[in-house]
Amino acid sequence: MTATGTAGHTGPARLAGLTGRRLPLVLRNRRFGAVWAAQVLTQAAGRMFQVGAVWWLVGYAAGPDRGLASGAFLAVSTLPAVALVPLVAAIVARCPHRTVLGTAAAVAGLAALATACWTYAATPPTALAYGAALLLAGCQAVFDPCLTTAVPDLVDDADLETATGFELATQSIAGLAGGLLGPLVVDAAGLPGVVAGCAGAYLLAAALIGATRFPAAPAADGGARAERRPLRRILADLPFVRRVLLCFTAANLFTTAVFVVMPLYTRGVLHSDGTTVAALEAALGLGTLAGSATGGRLPGAPTAIGAGCLGLMAAALALPGLAAGRATALAAMAVAGWCVGVIGVRFVALFQRTVPAEDRAGFFAVMQALLGAVLPVSSLLFGALGDHLSPRTLCLVQALGVLPVAAALWWTGHREPSADARPIADSGPIGGAA
Numbered sequence: 001m002t003a004t005g006t007a008g009h010t011g012p013a014r015l016a017g018l019t020g021r022r023l024p025l026v027l028r029n030r031r032f033g034a035v036w037a038a039q040v041l042t043q044a045a046g047r048m049f050q051v052g053a054v055w056w057l058v059g060y061a062a063g064p065d066r067g068l069a070s071g072a073f074l075a076v077s078t079l080p081a082v083a084l085v086p087l088v089a090a091i092v093a094r095c096p097h098r099t100v101l102g103t104a105a106a107v108a109g110l111a112a113l114a115t116a117c118w119t120y121a122a123t124p125p126t127a128l129a130y131g132a133a134l135l136l137a138g139c140q141a142v143f144d145p146c147l148t149t150a151v152p153d154l155v156d157d158a159d160l161e162t163a164t165g166f167e168l169a170t171q172s173i174a175g176l177a178g179g180l181l182g183p184l185v186v187d188a189a190g191l192p193g194v195v196a197g198c199a200g201a202y203l204l205a206a207a208l209i210g211a212t213r214f215p216a217a218p219a220a221d222g223g224a225r226a227e228r229r230p231l232r233r234i235l236a237d238l239p240f241v242r243r244v245l246l247c248f249t250a251a252n253l254f255t256t257a258v259f260v261v262m263p264l265y266t267r268g269v270l271h272s273d274g275t276t277v278a279a280l281e282a283a284l285g286l287g288t289l290a291g292s293a294t295g296g297r298l299p300g301a302p303t304a305i306g307a308g309c310l311g312l313m314a315a316a317l318a319l320p321g322l323a324a325g326r327a328t329a330l331a332a333m334a335v336a337g338w339c340v341g342v343i344g345v346r347f348v349a350l351f352q353r354t355v356p357a358e359d360r361a362g363f364f365a366v367m368q369a370l371l372g373a374v375l376p377v378s379s380l381l382f383g384a385l386g387d388h389l390s391p392r393t394l395c396l397v398q399a400l401g402v403l404p405v406a407a408a409l410w411w412t413g414h415r416e417p418s419a420d421a422r423p424i425a426d427s428g429p430i431g432g433a434a
Helices: 003-007 013-019 030-061 063-083 085-094 097-121 126-154 157-210 221-227 231-236 239-255 258-270 274-297 302-322 326-354 357-372 374-386 391-415 428-433
Strands: none
Touching: 030 063, 030 097, 030 126, 030 157, 030 258, 030 274, 063 085, 063 126, 063 258, 063 357, 063 374, 085 097, 085 126, 097 126, 097 157, 126 157, 157 274, 231 239, 239 302, 239 326, 239 357, 239 374, 239 391, 258 274, 258 302, 258 326, 258 374, 258 391, 274 326, 302 326, 302 391, 357 374, 374 391
16 A cells, blocks of 8 residues: 555645645545544534533423433433444444445434424424434444544554544544534524534535545454454453453443533523533533643553542532532533543553553453443433432532542552553543543
8 A cells, every 4th residue: 555545645746745744634634634524523513412402401391300301311322332332343344434434424414404304393302302312323333433443544554643643632622612512502593403503514524425535445354353352351361451441430420420410500500501501511621632632741650640630530520519600610620621631641541552452453442332331321320310419419429429439540550550650652642532
């Protein structure tokens, strides 16, 4: 595979040589740039619909059962990424990447367009939002892992780390943009406006994929065999990694509940509108980006840094419960986001160094499913609690749940200090992994 064919350079060779090192990868590699833009569009659309629909339920549609309604909605939105792992793996392995990516984006766009037409024609039942969430999340569950698999086919080997950095950072960028726009659009144009915007973004992403020519990917039988290796066999030889994953799975049960608690807090404590929900989402997203940028520079072993960040996150989550106020909540979300960003940088880098190369593809695919498996449980649990406890109490419950996990993670590193004591390379490009 030649450099030109892989990287998609279209300008004269001399110009490419003069500018290639100065231009960002998404500009000098048009193939990757188009696919990356499609990823931004799909993830921002998905996040905008998710946050916007939650605010629509809490602020307008759900009535006294708003906690359970919003929690159930988030649970539905997270189920496909967990439940469809075997099917998605088979589809990505057997079908051309361009076909999978384009079809997933187009189906999501058409589903959102049909939903938008329904919502404009008549007042939508809440069941419609749940059905749309399931369809859009299912399409995203196919799109994201396929894109990750396709990246090595789109860029030169020398650009692989940079391309991975762009791909992972998209999660924070898209989450920030979608989370900011969702509640604002709901207040301005209702659920129909949100769904129509999502439809446009998905269809534009499908058009970008359709206009991009993908090179033929080489066979990788050995990689396929490594991906089929069961996770239990991979983790059996990595007890330290297994304990760390269990810690973060437990932490996710409490930390991810913030997406249920904050809309309830905005409505029940701050008595505010979608602009406050958008501001809280923006604070969380900006904090995550800051943590992603600075996490690789913090001294110390990953488990010590992770335990400290979980402790700080517990304090941040408790703050709105102890001292109610808009400024307090914004500061808490910014600090919690920073902790998430730091943890993502340090532990993705740690796993990259610790997990054998032949097991990494299977490990990271199933790791996402394992960590994501608690999201439906968290959403339903805190949603149901939100109908019986005050949002301030829920903030304290979150904090109290995170503290034992922080202690367990610190103990894990203390018990096996050699496992995470190796030097940390510059891990900035993978900051968006959290």
